[in-house]
Amino acid sequence: MADKESYLRMLPSSIRQPLRKLFNSGAQLNNSVNLSKAVTTGLTMSGAMTTGLSISGACTTGINISGANTTAINVSAVQTDETGLDTSAVFSHGTYSTALAYGTQTGDHLVLKSMHITAAATAKYIMGDVNYITSSAASTGYFIVGYDYLSLGHDAGWSVARRSRVAITDDAEFGEIVCVQASTEIGAGLTITQEGAYSNFASIYGRIEVGAGTTVEQQLVGCYVDASYVSSNIAGEVSAFKAYCGGGTYVDYGFNLECISNNMTAGFNIEVTDSAILPVGINFERTTAGSITQAFRFSAVNVTPIVENAADVAGTSTSHALKLLIGSTQYYIPVYDTLSW
Numbered sequence: 374m375a376d377k378e379s380y381l382r383m384l385p386s387s388i389r390q391p392l393r394k395l396f397n398s399g400a401q402l403n404n405s406v407n408l409s410k411a412v413t414t415g416l417t418m419s420g421a422m423t424t425g426l427s428i429s430g431a432c433t434t435g436i437n438i439s440g441a442n443t444t445a446i447n448v449s450a451v452q453t454d455e456t457g458l459d460t461s462a463v464f465s466h467g468t469y470s471t472a473l474a475y476g477t478q479t480g481d482h483l484v485l486k487s488m489h490i491t492a493a494a495t496a497k498y499i500m501g502d503v504n505y506i507t508s509s510a511a512s513t514g515y516f517i518v519g520y521d522y523l524s525l526g527h528d529a530g531w532s533v534a535r536r537s538r539v540a541i542t543d544d545a546e547f548g549e550i551v552c553v554q555a556s557t558e559i560g561a562g563l564t565i566t567q568e569g570a571y572s573n574f575a576s577i578y579g580r581i582e583v584g585a586g587t588t589v590e591q592q593l594v595g596c597y598v599d600a601s602y603v604s605s606n607i608a609g610e611v612s613a614f615k616a617y618c619g620g621g622t623y624v625d626y627g628f629n630l631e632c633i634s635n636n637m638t639a640g641f642n643i644e645v646t647d648s649a650i651l652p653v654g655i656n657f658e659r660t661t662a663g664s665i666t667q668a669f670r671f672s673a674v675n676v677t678p679i680v681e682n683a684a685d686v687a688g689t690s691t692s693h694a695l696k697l698l699i700g701s702t703q704y705y706i707p708v709y710d711t712l713s714w
Contacts, residue, residue, distance in 0.1 A: 580595065
């Protein structure tokens with residue numbers, strides 16, 4: 374009875390006496406704890422415990438919250454270290470180093486976390502997850518708000534570490550619709566210095582990595598955009614990739630390729646397949662104003678695909694030529710410093 378009495382002392386007075394009577398009578402409980410009246414705290418655990426709440430039996434629902442709450446579950450204290458992780462874990466499903474194995478699944482799905490929300494149109498923001506981290510001290514380590522890790526060591530079909538999807542199912546009026554948005558913001562009047570070899574501020578960073586001696590049959594791309602499912606010629610412009618550089622911005626390049634490898638075939642590739650006809654390879658255009666000063670620019674003669682006669686001086690000759698390959702045959706396009714019509 375001592376253990377039961379210790380447990381009862383942690384409960385609100387509204388349910389302590391009924392439970393004491395049930396424990397003393399030896400009766401079996403259909404509902405171990407049933408709160409039917411309003412109390413400040415339904416269940417309080419204030420003593421030092423190995424496990425505050427343990428559910429070891431097979432339950433239809435382990436924990437059920439059917440009432441409307443301001444906060445359904447609130448964790449307000451700093452947590453202790455979790456086994457297998459070097460830092461605190463507020464919620465854990467298995468541990469980082471030891472998986473919670475479900476074995477072979479006979480059903481269609483295994484869902485570890487599921488949320489399905491409907492909300493009225495008056496809601497300003499509807500958010501499934503909000504993860505907010507604010508650093509409290511200088512650090513040369515890593516801050517990662519969300520981390521998804523998919524490890525495959527066997528045959529698998531279509532697999533992704535994270536998928537986002539927006540489905541438009543009825544006629545409606547929209548502003549901007551974005552499936553995945555990432556932004557990097559640097560405040561005004563700041564001085565930012567580089568730490569170590571890390572030289573990028575990137576809203577989206579993708580990396581592909583293949584170990585030496587590995588063979589891969591599929592194509593491998595850092596960023597893949599599939600625009601082959603646009604089945605209607607809509608009024609707006611459709612682009613597989615678009616860089617928008619608004620007025621007043623200090624952007625150097627809309628697209629910048631930095632090559633530090635001798636194994637590349639080309640810096641930019643346009644490929645036509647499946648008997649498709651591409652009207653224009655590269656298109657230059659403007660809307661109502663603006664102009665393009667130079668169609669192409671080469672920074673210097675000695676680092677560009679240009680040849681010149683031995684007697685010529687770079688920048689003054691009229692016998693420079695651009696080199697190009699058609700098939701495997703070398704051709705030349707002459708270029709001139711001056712032009713008279």
